[in-house]
Amino acid sequence: MEMTKARFTQTDLAKYPFLKETAMLVKQLDLKIEELTNPDIAAILNRAEERVREAIMSLSVGEKREADVEIPSFPVALLLVINTKNSFIKKRYALAEAKQAFVDMQTESSEKILLIARDFDWNIELTRFSTMPLEFAISFTDYLRNTTHLRDKKWKLVNRLLVNGKVYLNKQDVARLLQEEVQRRIEKRLEVTELPVLPEKIAEITKRLLELAKEKIGQEEMEGLPKVVTQSAFPPCILALYEAASKGRHLSHVGRFTLTSFLVNIGMPPEKVAELFKSFSDYNERLTRYQIEHIAGERGSRTRYTPPRCVTLQTHGVCVNPDVLCRRVSHPLSYYKRKQKQLSSNLPKSN
């Protein structure tokens, strides 16, 4: 096995704050929870909130700062996420950090990749001096632990170079598997249920984050949507799209995505949604099915997509004939949920 002299630098630890070494570093900093609201370290708390906010909004973690802020902001962000007690935010945050790590790792040196992988106790080595066409060799058990839920056939062990217990991979594939490890490690750290008493300011942030999450996925998702699809509760934009689709009129890409993701999220089965697109002149059953299942989170990244928020729909010209209720919501799914409630409780309609 090749010995490697590479070590993690301060910059690395800031880039990959989930590493064991970072945790130790943070411990040395001896950050006290009561001090979090201290203006001197406000930058840390701000960055922590930003991490979570960006994760909720765009599955990223925002722009990196100086190491002395960046490194401690990660455990603080974990604290914020745990405090929301919200499984959507937890999942989304772990995924966002993992995805960011995946992007960053792809440009790292092979030695660094090795170092990160060993932080997860992988049995991994470089094959540089052997005749193997791929650079990394990892034990098949480490490989299986991180690929069995990836859907693409290329991840099946049978389609891999497996020789003498080692799976041979290129850098990008190793980074992709490490993404899974990162996500799992963070999810594990978010499993904590008992938290110390937190300052008032943290409670405020938590509230803000929960609001944001509701906005992002629509309040309905958080509270659970009723399973019946009520067409009369569709917001005007969706109704317009729905009618256009039923008549086979052309829809823009954003329009199709909005309609599909909306219908999938309110519980319409993908087969039903596919039927709606049948009258399109460019209809392709296989492709349509694929796209719908992708949006429904049954394929690919396994994330179920939600429709864009109202502001985005406005930008793309999808928002039409807004009514009174529209003014009180910022997301088509929120509209649907509220309208449905109104309809079922026979309250006077707000429009």
Place this chain on the structure above:
Amino acid sequence: MASRDFVYKKFSEFYSSPSTVIPKISMIGQREIGFLLFKEHVMLRHKSFESTSSLKRFLGETVPSDVYHSCAYYENPEAEMNKKIWLGADLVFDIDADHIPTPCNKIHDEWTCNKCGFGGKGVTPDACPICGGQKFETKTWACELCLKTAKEETAKLLNILEQDFGFSLQELHVFFSGHRGYHVQIEKETIKTLDAMARKEIVDYVSGLGLAILEDETKDNTRRQRHKISFSLHDFGWHKRLKLGLQNFVMNATKDDLNNAGVKVNYKVFSENREILLKRCIEENRWSSVRGIGITTWKKLAKHVKDLESAKIDTVVTTDIHRLIRMNGTLHGKTGLLKVGFPANRLENFDPLKEAVAFKEGTAKISVSEAPEFRLGDDTLGPYKNQTVELPTAAAVLLICKGRAEVVQ
């Protein structure tokens, strides 16, 4: 009834004898032990033993027809299933002639429909041809061909586990099951905690299932297109196995072999061009080098080779992380033969019908309804039809257990 009493007595003598040794089982205290009881014919489960010697005492007192242990290790092996707390499991493979097509076509097996009583010989059908019933009474037999086929499959499995998965021969514990199959068991820290999904991937690998190279087209998710898979073999993993298999096929294939592979190729063209097929096509990946033998043919041949090279294992056993498996050194209730372990490198010369014999002394007088010619130990016996014979104890127990004979008092 006298016959069952006879077998019971023999099993009892075996388990009570001081010379019987149950081989050591690793971490036995952490495993669930189960028994099939002779008399009541019920399964006794969720038992636990500190050592094989305390287990042996129990076997002498209870005399089960079959003994099993879990491949899994538990915090509380005696607790009910959801309270056991799973700690890990050995990786096990089961190869059973029951699940493999054999050259004998199981002509020695008999089946009778439970519903209408119609019956026949050979492989048990999915549904009764007369009444459509789906439950059958079967009388199986383990002929030399069945055992040979199972052994060949085991050899392929061992090869894959050694070459591709990197297990050493010492880590591969091989057993004859006591009936018509083999077990391969791996106890290793690194594989213990693999979940069912990971084990399924191992099963798929061993079976060659999902090999992308053999598919006709693939989906490119990023470009949202399908495109033809380019057929090109490299020298690692399954590709290497396919390559070697194709070479072997091209060198040796007869006209019949080509037909069996399902390809329509002029045999004369094929046999006159073996050199080119080997060198240009297989070695250099230039698959269209011989007119009349194109990429479609090669893919068909590769699929055929995959079927030949993959190991036919019972997929359920490997993926079940709570599985009970027959215990080494115990008797098989359907044969009176032992499950016996042996070093992996002895597989080729291992003789199950000799080394699994438990009852080595005495004879017994039995009346045989029907039995094909068979070998047990050094004796070749039968065939018998409606006759009374005096046979070595092991052979008598085998025929009685197989439902083909009754003891004569």
